[in-house]
Amino acid sequence: MTADESDTAGGAGHPDGQTGGRKGGQADGVQLLPVALRLLALMRRRRGLLWLSVLCGTLAAILSLSPYLAIAYVLVNAVSASADWSAILLAGLAGMAGVLAEKLLFGLSTYLSHRVAFATQRDLRYELAGKLARVPLGFTDSRSKGEIRNTMVDEIEVLEDGMAHLVPEVSAAVIAPLITLAVMLLIDWQLAVLMILPMAVGMWMMGRMMKDAEEPTRDYLEIQSRMATTSAEMADGIATVRAFNQDEQASHRAGRIFAQMRDLSNEWLERAIIPGTAAQVLLTSHLMLLGSAGLIMTAAGWVDLGVFAAFLAVAYGFGDLFAAIQGISHRLFRQHELLERLDMLRDVPELSRGTKAPALADASITFEEVGFAYGAREVLSSVSFHLPEGRCLALVGPSGSGKTTVARLIGRFQDADKGTIRIGGQDVRELDPEELHRHLAYVFQDVFLFDGTVADNIRLGRAGASMEEVEAAARAARAHEFIESLPEGYETRLGERGLGLSGGERQRISIARAILKDAPVLLLDEATAFADPENEALIQDAVAGLARGRTVIVIAHRLHTIANVDEILVLDEGRIVERGSHADLVAAGGLFASMWDAYESVRSFRHAAGPADHKQTEAAQ
16 A cells, blocks of 8 residues: 555545535445546546556556465465475566566556646646636626635646546556455455454444544635635735734734634544544554464464465455555545536536627617616616717716726626617627627726736737737837836736836736727726826827727726716716716716816815825825
């Protein structure tokens, strides 16, 4: 038995473990064979390598018996009056050759199964990445980055353990011992029963421990997921935590979760240490018991000495069969839990994929009695408007009034619960999402930059764009000058989320993406949100050039930036409460007028404060 198997058997039922199942584990009928078949099904795309691994593992298992059979042959013939020493020598050499061949075949089986497992891991991660691109954004918004990362990285990594080791270890730990058991029964069934009996008792004890461990296993995996989430939050929010001198509070929050993990593990250890040790002794001491009892039986004349010696030699090949099976069971129970968690992500409903070609009559946008809710919270209610092609519409309103949701629904990041959204006369749900997004360009308030070069980040707008096209887009976005000043210009790697660039610089790269995409519909979510006063004019100029000739929807907080749009919709609690031009809405004296008065008061205070407080007041807006 391998060291890994021994450790697993000794820690049977530990919550980290290697047991249990979301719906009751063994107690509720979780069978190991279906789990093994699920793992094999995941690897079916590479069935050729898989079956070759099975063949090598099976041959290795059979050849692993060669030294024990050779020793048994030697012992039986050595006590014979007509011993054939040349045959004995040949048997010894055959045993050695069998060991060498067994190691080579087992290594080949392991190599092949790992290749299959690694490729399957890659396939699963590609599948889940594609899945996340097709589910509503509400799904990813409602789950932490740590939880999704835990599934895509850590849990798929654990699945590799089952996929890569299942074939060779089942062969080595089960097939060979079962063949050995058959040989031992042929040699002397009484000795075979004597050896198996304590192991069967130990196996029963392990089964009881596995049953008791089902609930702790679920608790353990839940806490493990919370630990991943908390760790990700600590890493992402370290600057905020330090800025508010909350290092100790954040550490205590994480410490409570870590303490729960410790307490759960300690509690289970205290419950499992005595029965686990007893079961381990019964599972691994069969040779000691067999040796003592066999000597007594031999002395009493119940068993021939040569037969007992041969049986003892073969018994070494039996190994710790029950402990090995237990170790494999632990793996499979763990895989069962992870497969269920993986299925939860794979089974998330996707946005329906339209089948119609994007035969858009124009780039107009129409909302017809659109309603949308996040769970029980209604965000939009009976929203209707029509935006002709080439016109500009601004959305304003208090925080949480539904402005960003309107933009998300246009791009089908989520689907409306009620009503219809049309682009160019076509219901967006009837269009293929990829084709739909070819007609849309976005400039989000929160710009995301990938860990790549500046040029690669701009090419997100259009893959395969030439360097000349990238530079032209950057010039139009008023970004070329600061990009050229970077250490390696357009080939400068930005690092995760574009660290080192200011908010305004990141925003101009985002605008360059949109310019490169050259889509007929433009969605702007406060493009100047992070711009300082010196750069706001540059960004506004770039946006003006980008918007020219396009259908534009702009979400605005800085109200002076939308003074000249064609129409303004004022949203409040998910409903359109006012609509019209800037001048008409100010004159009406409603919600927009009060927002405008408040905004103008802040701007007046900014100018009165003078240059020293200029940037601070601008950031406050």
